[in-house]
Amino acid sequence: MSLDSNCQSLVSQIKNCTLCQPHLKHDVRPIFQIHPNAKILIAGHAPGKIAHASGIPFDDPSGQRLRQWMGINSEQFYNPELVAILPMGFCYPGTAKQGDLPPRPECEGA
Numbered sequence: 034m035s036l037d038s039n040c041q042s043l044v045s046q047i048k049n050c051t052l053c054q055p056h057l058k059h060d061v062r063p064i065f066q067i068h069p070n071a072k073i074l075i076a077g078h079a080p081g082k083i084a085h086a087s088g089i090p091f092d093d094p095s096g097q098r099l100r101q102w103m104g105i106n107s108e109q110f111y112n113p114e115l116v117a118i119l120p121m122g123f124c125y126p127g128t129a130k131q132g133d134l135p136p137r138p139e140c141e142g143a
Contacts, residue, residue: 047065050063050123052140053122053124053137059085061124062085062125064089064124065119066117067113071115071117072116073116075091075116075117076120076121078122078136079122079125080120080122080125085125090120121136124137
């Protein structure tokens with residue numbers, strides 16, 4: 034099923050966003066999945082380093098654990114018509130002394 038025009042516009046805006054680029058040590062790479070028919074919404078913090086490298090949300094041990102807790106397989110989890118995944122910050126924010134940085138403030142009002 035195709036996305037409606039409002040959803041298509043939102044997806045396009047997110048994919049083309051570069052607001053935080055001047056503050057990152059790496060390229061912007063918005064990582065999310067959305068569809069108006071999604072039955073479940075997972076609201077996350079921000080993609081991690083592994084997700085940034087692969088372009089796949091929750092593509093790490095935490096994602097395996099999350100799918101196990103939810104009782105669904107990868108095929109179901111990565112079907113945007115079933116599961117929407119929207120982080121508070123769409124791009125990997127980088128690493129701090131202990132773990133990843135919080136989402137960039139540019140994402141707060143975007």
